[in-house]
Amino acid sequence: MNAQDRHESRGLAVRAPVDPAALLSLLAGDEPARLLHVHQVAARRPRPADWPEWTDPTLLAALLGQGIGRPWSHQVAVAEAAHRGEHVVVSTGTASGKSLAFHLPVLTDLVAGTSAPNGRGATALYLSPTKALAADQLARLDALALPGARPATYDGDTPTDERRWVRDHATLVLTNPDLVHHSLLPGHDRWASFLRALRYVVVDECHVYRGVFGAHLAAVLRRLRRVAARYRAEPTFVFASATVADPQEHAARLLGMPLTAVTEDGSPRGAMTFALWEPPIVLGADGAPRRVSTLTETGSLLAQCAAADVQTVAFARSRAAVEVVARIARERVSGSLEGRIAAYRGGYLPEERRQLESALRSRELIGLAATNALELGVDVSGLGAVLLAGWPGTLASLWQQAGRAGRAGEESLAVLVAEDDPLDTYVVHHPEAIFGRGVEAAVVDPDNPYVLGPHLAAAAAELPITAADEVYFGAGMGAVLDRLVAGGVLKQRPRGWYWARQDRPTDHLSLRGAGEPVRVVESRTGRVVGTVDEAASHAQIHTGAVHLHQGQTWVVTELDLDDHAAFVVRGDPGWTTQARSVSDFEIVDPLEQRDWGPLRCSFGRVRVRTQVTSFLRRLPSGEILGEHPLDLPPRTLDTKGVWWTIPVAVLEDAGIDEVCIPGAAHAAEHACIGMLPLFATADRWDIGGVSTDLHPDTGLPTIMVYDGHPGGAGFAERGYRRAPEWLEATREAIASCECEQGCPSCIQSPKCGNGNEPLDKRLAVVLLDLTLRHAAT
Numbered sequence: 001m002n003a004q005d006r007h008e009s010r011g012l013a014v015r016a017p018v019d020p021a022a023l024l025s026l027l028a029g030d031e032p033a034r035l036l037h038v039h040q041v042a043a044r045r046p047r048p049a050d051w052p053e054w055t056d057p058t059l060l061a062a063l064l065g066q067g068i069g070r071p072w073s074h075q076v077a078v079a080e081a082a083h084r085g086e087h088v089v090v091s092t093g094t095a096s097g098k099s100l101a102f103h104l105p106v107l108t109d110l111v112a113g114t115s116a117p118n119g120r121g122a123t124a125l126y127l128s129p130t131k132a133l134a135a136d137q138l139a140r141l142d143a144l145a146l147p148g149a150r151p152a153t154y155d156g157d158t159p160t161d162e163r164r165w166v167r168d169h170a171t172l173v174l175t176n177p178d179l180v181h182h183s184l185l186p187g188h189d190r191w192a193s194f195l196r197a198l199r200y201v202v203v204d205e206c207h208v209y210r211g212v213f214g215a216h217l218a219a220v221l222r223r224l225r226r227v228a229a230r231y232r233a234e235p236t237f238v239f240a241s242a243t244v245a246d247p248q249e250h251a252a253r254l255l256g257m258p259l260t261a262v263t264e265d266g267s268p269r270g271a272m273t274f275a276l277w278e279p280p281i282v283l284g285a286d287g288a289p290r291r292v293s294t295l296t297e298t299g300s301l302l303a304q305c306a307a308a309d310v311q312t313v314a315f316a317r318s319r320a321a322v323e324v325v326a327r328i329a330r331e332r333v334s335g336s337l338e339g340r341i342a343a344y345r346g347g348y349l350p351e352e353r354r355q356l357e358s359a360l361r362s363r364e365l366i367g368l369a370a371t372n373a374l375e376l377g378v379d380v381s382g383l384g385a386v387l388l389a390g391w392p393g394t395l396a397s398l399w400q401q402a403g404r405a406g407r408a409g410e411e412s413l414a415v416l417v418a419e420d421d422p423l424d425t426y427v428v429h430h431p432e433a434i435f436g437r438g439v440e441a442a443v444v445d446p447d448n449p450y451v452l453g454p455h456l457a458a459a460a461a462e463l464p465i466t467a468a469d470e471v472y473f474g475a476g477m478g479a480v481l482d483r484l485v486a487g488g489v490l491k492q493r494p495r496g497w498y499w500a501r502q503d504r505p506t507d508h509l510s511l512r513g514a515g516e517p518v519r520v521v522e523s524r525t526g527r528v529v530g531t532v533d534e535a536a537s538h539a540q541i542h543t544g545a546v547h548l549h550q551g552q553t554w555v556v557t558e559l560d561l562d563d564h565a566a567f568v569v570r571g572d573p574g575w576t577t578q579a580r581s582v583s584d585f586e587i588v589d590p591l592e593q594r595d596w597g598p599l600r601c602s603f604g605r606v607r608v609r610t611q612v613t614s615f616l617r618r619l620p621s622g623e624i625l626g627e628h629p630l631d632l633p634p635r636t637l638d639t640k641g642v643w644w645t646i647p648v649a650v651l652e653d654a655g656i657d658e659v660c661i662p663g664a665a666h667a668a669e670h671a672c673i674g675m676l677p678l679f680a681t682a683d684r685w686d687i688g689g690v691s692t693d694l695h696p697d698t699g700l701p702t703i704m705v706y707d708g709h710p711g712g713a714g715f716a717e718r719g720y721r722r723a724p725e726w727l728e729a730t731r732e733a734i735a736s737c738e739c740e741q742g743c744p745s746c747i748q749s750p751k752c753g754n755g756n757e758p759l760d761k762r763l764a765v766v767l768l769d770l771t772l773r774h775a776a777t
Helices: 003-008 020-028 057-065 073-083 098-115 131-144 160-169 177-184 188-196 211-230 247-255 294-307 319-331 350-361 395-402 422-429 449-462 467-473 477-486 534-540 648-653 658-678 715-721 723-735 761-775
Strands: 035-041 088-091 123-127 151-153 172-175 198-203 236-241 260-262 272-277 281-283 289-291 312-316 341-344 367-370 385-389 412-417 490-493 496-499 518-522 528-532 546-549 552-560 565-570 576-596 599-618 624-629 635-645 687-692 702-707
Touching: 020 035, 020 272, 020 294, 020 412, 035 422, 057 098, 057 131, 073 088, 073 098, 073 236, 073 260, 088 098, 088 247, 098 123, 098 131, 098 172, 098 198, 098 236, 123 177, 131 151, 131 172, 131 350, 151 160, 160 188, 172 177, 177 211, 188 198, 188 211, 198 211, 211 247, 211 449, 211 467, 236 247, 247 260, 272 422, 294 312, 294 319, 294 341, 294 367, 294 385, 294 412, 312 319, 319 341, 319 367, 319 546, 341 350, 385 395, 395 412, 422 658, 422 723, 449 467, 449 477, 449 490, 449 496, 467 477, 477 490, 477 496, 518 552, 528 534, 534 576, 576 635, 576 687, 576 761, 599 687, 599 702, 599 715, 599 761, 635 715, 648 658, 648 761, 658 687, 658 702, 658 715, 658 723, 658 761, 702 715, 715 723, 723 761
Parallel strands: 088 236, 088 260, 123 172, 123 198, 151 172, 198 236, 272 412, 312 367, 312 385, 341 367, 385 412, 518 565
Antiparallel strands: 035 272, 281 289, 490 496, 518 528, 546 552, 552 565, 576 599, 599 624, 599 635, 635 702, 687 702
16 A cells, blocks of 8 residues: 555554455355346556645645655646646546645645735635535644644534634635535625635535536535625635546536646556345245345345445435434344444434544444435545445446445445336446446536526625626526516615615525425424425425434424424334325426427426325335325425327327326336436436326326426436437336336336326336337437
């Protein structure tokens, strides 16, 4: 292991190297059919470079003292560009040392700035999507012990008196976009001395900022550039990204300015064995064959890795899934190991998160089930294996999570355990879908008026908006400002647009696009157990819901929508709950369309109405105990969607009778939702769908897939642009599934509000075949 490798894997207890082949053989045991494919990712040779001549001597001495003899080539390329004042994005693999790339120019200028009369001639702002990642950066910077460089975190956990010190004295502020939005920009006059000296802004993990979250970040960066210019500062922006298809275009859309891109990775990496795994089919209690749950399979594999003394992280896609994986793993290990397996996800309290992070680093924890809160949350290195419980949403996330293993240059193992849905089934049976293509392009629409409008209101409260601000907010600024004036949000005066109200506009706008989180409160004590996003609260913590947190089961006794609180009592009733809902949609404005013979494929603005109407109680065997009504208000979503229509006569000619259209269309819709993430940087839960045998706006059978965010997120548009490829993969996923009537691997959806009824697998393939025939003409 060379010096920089040792730096990357600091803080972990010594362990024996992993033998991926032996570990995989152990996991497969006497059921090798579960292992569908093994792919070898070759090791990467290092490409070192020389330190930049301008590197501060004290910084260089500190880095050499940590055993970093030479930087990698990409680190120097990024550092040189930033030092010249060029905006730059670095997009290289996990553990490639991206932090050092921006530390070199930033810390060099900060140390030089200590000679200014106020001791703060240069400042820098570091933005990360999570608090934990900022805390990890602070630990790295404190370890350098550079005289004059005063780094400090500034987040929701920072006490009031400490915040004042940070504003007045810190040279490098580590925070997140939310705090910039809610605190720094609205109170920019209190940050005047910091902003006047602002030399660099670092945006870490920028591949995360896609869809609506990306549009919010783009607006915050434009507001930041505008406020910095008020203090005559023009900072250099440095973006750090995992591998995405076009990092230069993505970062440029976030910033609103051109950038230099550095994508050639000069760091070494050990060989990786990547396995594709499908849980086996077993007979259920009713004698019917069913596939073992992905969570059960992953929990079992995590237990086997822990028993083999291989430190392993199992990534799952939801909070509840993480809890289940950890519980199963603890149940399947010996008593001495049970306490060394835990769960990590968003929604935990800060002290809970930090204890888990520390225990993983010290190897006190041998197994961890985690959401991507860990993927983005903290720099954990040197893991022996990574398990992925289901497709993580994008190829970029898949490689980011898999890269957590073997980060010290050693061999490692990654295992993707297929979920029972169309996309997972497709990729594990078509390895070329993972290993034979590049990662997806990140989708960001900075002109989304549902996002831009509230940010223009916030910008007007910071500084009155003038026509010259179109350079920041784009050509669509004028139309959005007119709507804000008409709504009484802004006032137009000869000198510009002004905030017209007494409250703060930022108090009404969450960057995470989820509204105010709903607190989960223990009824007996009033203790806040955790939080759930407002958008998910109707389905996850409705009255009567069974809710998992930290391996403990709670029952919701009341969901108070006005108070944003769900009240719970501890206890496991022995069943799970699943919400049911009804949906319909209205076509507001078709923006684009193309005719495929008698069929028509369209993209445009739509309005979706959804209402959670009841919930099912289900035993572990799958038996339904009953359905219980709920009285929850409907939710309306104005968004963008892609849809296509098929005349009834065309369907009948293909053998789909009118009475069978709902089942065929519904099944095709489910599979289309499941396969879209293969073509856009979406997660299945970012998109929704509706189908009908007769839609009032089209007068025809219609199938629609839509973005699950106000104003759209770009996912449906990507589906429209690549419709033939998307529908071909969807058709293949259904047709190649081994089941007879349809199953979660092909046409059944885990979030169907209609209980997956009606569905017709055979006719869904017929419907897609006729669609593809006409699309090809």
